[in-house]
Amino acid sequence: MCMVIFAPIFAVCAFVTCGGYYGHLQVKVDCGGRRQSNVSIDIDFSYPFRLQQVHFKAPLCDVEREEVLFLDGDFSSAAQFFVTVGVFAFLYSLLATIVYVFYQNKYLKNNRGPLVDFAVTVIFSLMWLLSSCCWSKSLSDIKRATNPTEVLLLISACRAQENSCAATQEPFWSRLNTSAVFGFVNVALWSGNIWFVFKETGWYKTGQRYPTRSxxxxxxxxxxxxxxxxxxxxxxxxxxxxxxxxxxxxxxxxxxxxxxxxxxxxxxxxxxxxxxxxxxxxxxxxxxxxxxxxxxxxxxxxx
Structure with a gap:
């Protein structure tokens, strides 16, 4: 019953909070009283977090021109893997709900339904564990790559002592942190459901049919x-x-x-x-x- 009720909900919460993320970072560059002073730079990034493709323009205080800079890192593989597992887990949980409610007799016929359900549940438990661990590691790397201190070090004008640079707005990480939490909640949910699915298989019934004598x-x-x-x-x-x-x-x-x-x-x-x-x-x-x-x-x- 917990599989039918909670699995689709937590799967949706996991891939929506990760796949729909949009981050914004803003820094300000002051060239020390020159014409290009108090220049605001907006840096936007989002899913799938290919930060090496995110570019922004920063002023060069020595000359009247701008430089084009890029962020570091490509974290799309871990993010897409996490979202893909969430989407397929959501679809399978909906399919399992329909089978449990409307096709219970066909599900138990010849014991094929419980065996298939058991194998798929074990696979999704492992996939949730692997994807959640990878996404948690990538999330920490994304936070480091978009840290205002690291971004300001990329700007040439900010490395000069006569110029001043500061971050005026930082990204909000609560949504991505929530997605990582939902990932491990799905790990616990699907792993705990293995026992309930195992009870429906013929392996559990065979063990109960012939109890051992003490x-x-x-x-x-x-x-x-x-x-x-x-x-x-x-x-x-x-x-x-x-x-x-x-x-x-x-x-x-x-x-x-x-x-x-x-x-x-x-x-x-x-x-x-x-x-x-x-x-x-x-x-x-x-x-x-x-x-x-x-x-x-x-x-x-x-x-």
Whole structure:
């Protein structure tokens, strides 16, 4: 949402404050009481800041003529790069806004829209960072090249001690300073939006679909499996051992059938935790030369 609302606004503020700049510098030359005294010189410069093409005329106090001087430096590459990034970021943010609002289903189809959006967002984040750094460095060089002290040193009449020169008006740098600030604001905005775009891609969803188990969870699962195996297979043997000690005349065939039945039920019922009961054959006991018959015995298997 922050991408949709703030990205176009800050992009416009960045390239408009830089591309629409116009600077004015005015200096005055006094030739020491001669005819050419209190001469005002106006120096105008603007975007794209090709200062080597900015020229002005300054009087020569020794003779009745003027000299043509030029400023130093060409800073058009950094300024144009900054403005170009701002314009394309503005256009893309508008396009992304239209897609988010009116074509959300097509945007999420086959996961192509989020992947393209993620790649473009990363590229614009890097471009904003690079262009903002270059423009900040060029802005400091522009301020130095248009400094009244540096401009007065270019005038031959101002290098003579009998003449006096002064700056009557200096450029205002607040607009260009604002453009540099907006550039780094766009860096933070687009870099922060990388995370939100990444959440829409399939990479983030794949990582959330299969969460990793913690070490404590693995240990508890292993303990449960170990306890289950011990209770499922060891206890029946003990119960049958007790049964063999107490029983007297249980037939071998019935005993084998009972073991096979109990083992098959234990293997099939893995997740059932209630005790199981099994009904055995009737048992005949012999005591003191007398035969006593009892009902069927019940075996309990605790799982």
């Amino acid at each position: 070490a404590s969870g693995k240990r508890s699962s292993e303990m449960r499996e170990r306890l289950y195996s011990e209770s499922s297979f060891d206890q029946p043997d003990d119960s049958f051992g007790l049964y063999r000690q107490d029983s007297v005349t249980l037939s071998k065939g019935d005993f084998n059938k009972q073991v096979e039945r109990q083992a098959s039920i234990n293997q099939s019922q893995v997740s059932f935790s209630l005790p199981q009961t099994y009904l055995g054959k009737s048992v005949v006991y012999e005591r003191d030369n007398s035969v006593t018959s009892q009902g069927p015995m019940i075996f309990i298997n605790e799982m």
